[in-house]
Amino acid sequence: MDHVTAANLQAYLKTYWQTVKAELLAGTYRTAPVKREEIPKPGGGIQLLGIPTVMDRFLQQALLQVMNPIFDAGFSWYIYGFRPGKSAHDAVKQDQRYIQSGLRWVVDLDLEKFFDRINHDMLIARVARKVTDMLTDTKSPNQSEKQLEFTLWSLGTNLSS
Numbered sequence: 001m002d003h004v005t006a007a008n009l010q011a012y013l014k015t016y017w018q019t020v021k022a023e024l025l026a027g028t029y030r031t032a033p034v035k036r037e038e039i040p041k042p043g044g045g046i047q048l049l050g051i052p053t054v055m056d057r058f059l060q061q062a063l064l065q066v067m068n069p070i071f072d073a074g075f076s077w078y079i080y081g082f083r084p085g086k087s088a089h090d091a092v093k094q095d096q097r098y099i100q101s102g103l104r105w106v107v108d109l110d111l112e113k114f115f116d117r118i119n120h121d122m123l124i125a126r127v128a129r130k131v132t133d134m135l136t137d138t139k140s141p142n143q144s145e146k147q148l149e150f151t152l153w154s155l156g157t158n159l160s161s
Contacts, residue, residue, distance in 0.1 A: 034053075035051040078094075
């Protein structure tokens, strides 16, 4: 582990941001191994939980903020899981409206083990193509880099808020 905490991330970034940024842009940044925890499930069995370092989690959040608008626009309106502005409660309320309108079937899909089984090379290639297409359609590469840097910077400056 890197011993960076949420409390000292801002100071860490002030010292090391240029190095981290250079590694990100060069494609040489490497995430740290995640800490593995086993969480008992109420019905038996265990849930494996991976806990990234604070720095890696910070970068994940920054990328999410940049990439979420690119991908969310292509999702069906009827998908509620892990969507900005949508919740499980919203899904239940919508299901209740469907039932009141006379519909009787609800389909609930759980993509358990999806990321364990998907071809990651293909997934990354498709993500890269979609992100490249979206960014080059609307911005120069330099603007995209500045957007990511601004997102990272703003997250870092707001950590203590």
